[in-house]
Amino acid sequence: MGGVWLTAVLMLAFSSAVRSCPPSDLEALLAFKSALRDPDDGVLNSWTGTDCCRRWYGVSCDRNSGSVAEISLRAGPVYSTFEKPFRPQHMSGYISPEICKLSGLSSLIITDWKGISGEIPRCITSLSFLSIIDLSGNRIAGSLPPDMGSLGHLSLLSAADNLIGGEIPVSLTRLSGLMHLDLRNNKISGPIPQKLGRLQMLSRVLLSGNLISGPIPGSLCHIYRLVDLDLSNNHLSGPIPEALGRMAVLATLKLDRNRLSGSIPGTLLGSGISELNLSHNMLEGNIPDTFRGSCYFTLLDLSYNYLKGPLPASISSSSYIGYFDVSHNHLCGPIPITYSTTHPSSFSYNDCLCGKPLKPC
Numbered sequence: 001m002g003g004v005w006l007t008a009v010l011m012l013a014f015s016s017a018v019r020s021c022p023p024s025d026l027e028a029l030l031a032f033k034s035a036l037r038d039p040d041d042g043v044l045n046s047w048t049g050t051d052c053c054r055r056w057y058g059v060s061c062d063r064n065s066g067s068v069a070e071i072s073l074r075a076g077p078v079y080s081t082f083e084k085p086f087r088p089q090h091m092s093g094y095i096s097p098e099i100c101k102l103s104g105l106s107s108l109i110i111t112d113w114k115g116i117s118g119e120i121p122r123c124i125t126s127l128s129f130l131s132i133i134d135l136s137g138n139r140i141a142g143s144l145p146p147d148m149g150s151l152g153h154l155s156l157l158s159a160a161d162n163l164i165g166g167e168i169p170v171s172l173t174r175l176s177g178l179m180h181l182d183l184r185n186n187k188i189s190g191p192i193p194q195k196l197g198r199l200q201m202l203s204r205v206l207l208s209g210n211l212i213s214g215p216i217p218g219s220l221c222h223i224y225r226l227v228d229l230d231l232s233n234n235h236l237s238g239p240i241p242e243a244l245g246r247m248a249v250l251a252t253l254k255l256d257r258n259r260l261s262g263s264i265p266g267t268l269l270g271s272g273i274s275e276l277n278l279s280h281n282m283l284e285g286n287i288p289d290t291f292r293g294s295c296y297f298t299l300l301d302l303s304y305n306y307l308k309g310p311l312p313a314s315i316s317s318s319s320y321i322g323y324f325d326v327s328h329n330h331l332c333g334p335i336p337i338t339y340s341t342t343h344p345s346s347f348s349y350n351d352c353l354c355g356k357p358l359k360p361c
């Protein structure tokens, strides 16, 4: 009886020890909290007391180890866990390096607070269990930590819509489990790491709205699972790799507003891509006559280039083209009948395209 009782007491002591917040984690979270200013007295209000694993908004702990595993602070949605529904919008301050003491952290999500500035703490790369980093929608500056590639479990890295500069760390090409890379709308310069294509788990690579220069690395075409590649609004130059049109599941390819030159690879137009935007580049030559019955474009935008020659005959064989734009080129010749009801602006500002919806030939 006594033995059973003792066991029960021990188990109780053990389980409550497991569930409560380790003192060092508590200290780190309080330091993290004190570096942020929350004018609406919103989410961080719940961060009081010593049990950070219970009722601290956005904090979750690992069931087994009891240490903090997740910080998830997203602005925007209505938080109904409070007494009254509340929609926090703004928070300023910075991400305290004390966060790096949360050695069990696997997920760090701090998004859309608009006012959080400062840099990503360099020491974040010591958090070896991190698999999700999402800091999008803040005012974070500085550069990405150069040794980010040491985060061997990272599957999602997003820092979109911030003020991050510097280059994409070459060490990222070691993150073999990375599935989602989103650095859109920052101030990142320099090249796309040549070996980014090593990352065979990647399905989305979103780098638009930066100052990235140099060529599109051919290695990207080897990423078997890549579905969404957005490199628009950068300073990329050189040709479009032909193999991009032979990728198994690539559905969205946005290369608009760059300095890409050479001709459009025929593979692209005969591919399974459904959204293709190549507008505002320096592409020249004819539009390849490689459309096929299997082509299904919800968006095909080739406007603002130096394309010449006729609209290819095969274009009428593609099963669907939704939004279509070849305006502002040097095309010449009759518009296929299939396009007679398309808005004329899709064809305007060319050398001598003719027929409906433009003037008769």
Ligand SMILES: *[C@@H]1O[C@H](CO)[C@@H](O)[C@H](O)[C@H]1NC(C)=O
Pocket (backbone or CB within 6 Å): 232, 256, 257, 277, 278, 279, 280, 299, 301, 323
């Ligand atoms: C294609 O890209 C251009 C340039 O960035 C943009 O203005 C245009 O809206 C895009 N086309 C579509 C249909 O989204």
